[in-house]
Amino acid sequence: MNKGIESDPSHYQYTSMLRFLPAILLSFIAFNLSSCQSLTNQAMMWAKNPNFSSPENCARNYFAALTTNNPKLEYQCFGKDLKKRYQATLDTYIIARPELVKQLGVAAKYAFNLNLIKKEFINEDQATLWWGLNSKKALFGMLIKRQYYWTLKTDQGEYGALIPQPPKKYVYLNGTKMNADIDDPILRSINAQATIKSLYIGYEWKIADFLEIIES
Numbered sequence: 703m704n705k706g707i708e709s710d711p712s713h714y715q716y717t718s719m720l721r722f723l724p725a726i727l728l729s730f731i732a733f734n735l736s737s738c739q740s741l742t743n744q745a746m747m748w749a750k751n752p753n754f755s756s757p758e759n760c761a762r763n764y765f766a767a768l769t770t771n772n773p774k775l776e777y778q779c780f781g782k783d784l785k786k787r788y789q790a791t792l793d794t795y796i797i798a799r800p801e802l803v804k805q806l807g808v809a810a811k812y813a814f815n816l817n818l819i820k821k822e823f824i825n826e827d828q829a830t831l832w833w834g835l836n837s838k839k840a841l842f843g844m845l846i847k848r849q850y851y852w853t854l855k856t857d858q859g860e861y862g863a864l865i866p867q868p869p870k871k872y873v874y875l876n877g878t879k880m881n882a883d884i885d886d887p888i889l890r891s892i893n894a895q896a897t898i899k900s901l902y903i904g905y906e907w908k909i910a911d912f913l914e915i916i917e918s
Contacts, residue, residue, distance in 0.1 A: 745769035745814040752778070754906035757829040759816060762908060768806075768813035773799050781847055781908030782864060808901040830913065843913035852884055852903045856896040861888050869903040 748766040752775060753759050760779055767775035777795045782791070803810060819840040820832040827848040830841035850869065853862035863886050865872065873882050882901060 720882045730772070733806075734895065741814045742769055742811065743775055748814070749775055754779075757821065757831055757844075757907045759832070759911075760846055760907040760909060761844055762814075765813040765816055767871065768810045769863075771810070779909050781849055781910045783896060783910040785826075825863070829907075829908075832913075840915060842915060844909055845911040845913060846907050847910040849908050850905045852882075852886075854892070854901050855899040856892065857899065858893055858896045861892060863888050865903070868905070 707787060745766040748755060749770045749772055752763040752765065752766070764776060764779040767773070767779065771818040773796055776799075777790075777792050780790065780795075780872070815832045815835075817836060818831060819834045822832075823829045829846050830843050831846060834840045850865045850867060851862060852865055852872075853860060865884065865886075872884050873880065875881075883901065885905075
């Protein structure tokens with residue numbers, strides 16, 4: 703074993719990233735779909751207008767990104783939990799991605815062919831989605847969580863960040879006025895003279911983890 707490589711943090715980060723994709727499972731999928739037509743055109747249309755308004759849409763965004771070779775959209779589908787676990791930034795993901803693609807082989811172009819087998823809501827902010835080739839057997843799953851955030855657009859730029867709780871914790875009515883109470887260091891960087899164009903507080907669904915099927 704090469705101890706120099708083993709102790710190199712950048713190498714650890716790189717090898718950890720290899721587990722981002724269920725490569726073995728998707729390789730099995732590619733084997734079974736080798737005689738099918740890839741849904742590349744449909745995936746391209748989906749990838750042009752991705753949305754994260756539901757767990758299923760988030761997963762479809764990811765499959766569309768894989769099928770159309772769109773690493774930035776792939777990374778956009780990952781939630782804060784997944785990124786934190788693998789110490790992932792967009793740069794480290796792009797560096798590691800060639801090896802991920804190599805493991806996937808032709809499977810990537812068939813990702814958009816996957817069918818949703820079962821969806822289970824753990825609570826209002828978490829859901830598990832199970833995917834397979836048909837309605838009979840799931841091959842792997844995804845844990846998808848809701849992430850809350852705010853964005854502020856001014857005449858001098860756009861700002862935003864994640865928030866830990868639902869919007870109702872930050873917006874309240876006071877008579878005929880509606881107030882937003884957000885405490886974030888980013889707000890200090892905004893010029894007090896800037897003209898506010900819009901404030902949006904909402905949520906998106908993002909992938910928190912990949913789940914394997916454990917055969918009993």
